[in-house]
Amino acid sequence: MLIGIDASAGWIKTKTGAENYAKNLILALAKIDRKNQYILYSPGPLDADFGNLPTNFKIKILKYIKFWTHTKLAWEMFRNPPDILFSPSHVLPPLSPKKSVITVHDFAWKYFPEAYSKTSLWLQKVAVERAKRKKAQIIVYTQSTLRDLKKFYKISNSKISFVPMGFDRMHYQKIKACLPAGMACSAEIAGPYILSVGRLEKRKNTAGIIKSYLLLRQERKIKDKLVLVGKPGIGYGEIKNLINGADEIKKDIIETGYVNDKELRVLYSGASLFVFPSLVEGFGFPILEAFAAEIPVVTSNISSMPEVTNGAALLVNPKKPFEIAAAMSQILNKSALRRSLVLKGRSRLKYYSWENCARETLKVFESL
Structure with missing residues (x-):
């Protein structure tokens, strides 16, 4: 069987959760499947992690142009269609094989449309409607997304496959290291701190995090700083106003902006706790990253967070x-x-592995 995969995530330099999902799943499939043939379609060279693929995996570069999926990839599907096309990003090209599979990550764009551009909203809408029209098999990895899929699109159970998410717990394992001296705010992050990771925006409830931190600091013995990792997003004006109005505590609220993977790992390892009261999440990778770094987690009692944590975190009303x-x-x-939550978090990680995710995804391909 010839399986084509939209591997454009491996070409993108700065990867979010969806791109990391695609990349790690493809690499896991390469480890477990020697029977089927694969073609990885990309607008440009894939990153170095794809350098040692087995012989049954081929990379095909379709030179990048705007709306690549809807143009270059669509034309390739017309000229040289594989037996199955898999789109880990949930966007199928207009022309695709009869047997197609997509992964739907979340419906945040339904709940917070203001956080997306008009083009992005259009693409999100078209993607799911096109998959439904083409009767593509849809993979989801949380029951929360499955419920939203049925709620918004009324897709039958036979066209939906549940595949548990993967995770590499060794990658974020607790380490003893100092923040690089070249990191802009490394000198400010001294002493204990509470960590939050995610775009500074309304959907991630950053304003709620700051409000709760200001309440927490009313306890005189608590001196932990608040470290906010992420770029500004929709609603950042309110967030900045809250920080500026924090009086003497303002100096203890530290914005790092974007940090690289190594810096993030060090930040996790040094935190006293991780706070993630997001308003909607398709999954919430940072929760597992915190579990792997052995720090306790506070997260939301809505969306996918209770399912992902499964009793290994303190759940709160994010509002x-x-x-x-x-x-x-x-x-x-x-x-x-604290010790109890760390142990539960470590145990919860056993449920998530890229090998299992790949095997279950392969079963979906082979069932078509």
Whole structure:
């Protein structure tokens, strides 16, 4: 069987959760499957991790132009269609084989359309509607996304496959290291700190994190700083106003902007706790990253977060800053609770592996 995969995620330099999912899944498929033939379609050279693919994996460069999926990839599907086309990003080209598979990551664009450009919203809408029209098999990796898929598009169960997400826990394992001296705010991050990772925006509830932190700091013995990792997004104006209005505590709220993978790993390892009260998530990779770094987690009791954590984190109403602050206070003041959450987080990681994700995805291909 010839399986074509949109591998453009391996070409993108700065990867988000969806691109990392695609990259790691492709590499895991390369480790477990020697029977089927694969073609990886990309607008340009894939990154170095794709340098040692087995002989049944071929890379085909379709030179980048705007709307690459809808033009170059579509034309290739017309001229040389594989038996199956897999799109890990959930966008199928207008022309695609009868047997096609996509992964739908989330419906954040339905809940927070203001966070997306008009072009992006159009592409998101077209992607799912096109997959439904073409009767593509749809992979989801959380029950939360599955519910949204049925809610918004009423797709039958037979066209949906549940495949557990993968994760490499060794990559974010706790390490002893100092932040690189060249990192802009490394000198400011001294002493204990609470960590938050994600774009500074409304959907990630960054304003709620700051409000809850200001409440937490009313406890005199708590001096932990708040480290916000991520670029500004929609609603950043309110976030900046909250920081500027924090008086003497303002200096303890540190924005790092974008950090590279090595810097992020060091930041996880040094944190006293991880706070992630997002308003909607397709999955929430940072939660697993925190579990791997052995730090306790406070996250939301809505969307996919309860399912991902499965009892290994303190769950809160993300719209109630006092509740978030109280959960953080419990972790910082109760060492037994902290140890318990770390152990539960470590145990929860056993459920997620790229090998299992690849095997279950391969079963989907072979069932068509």
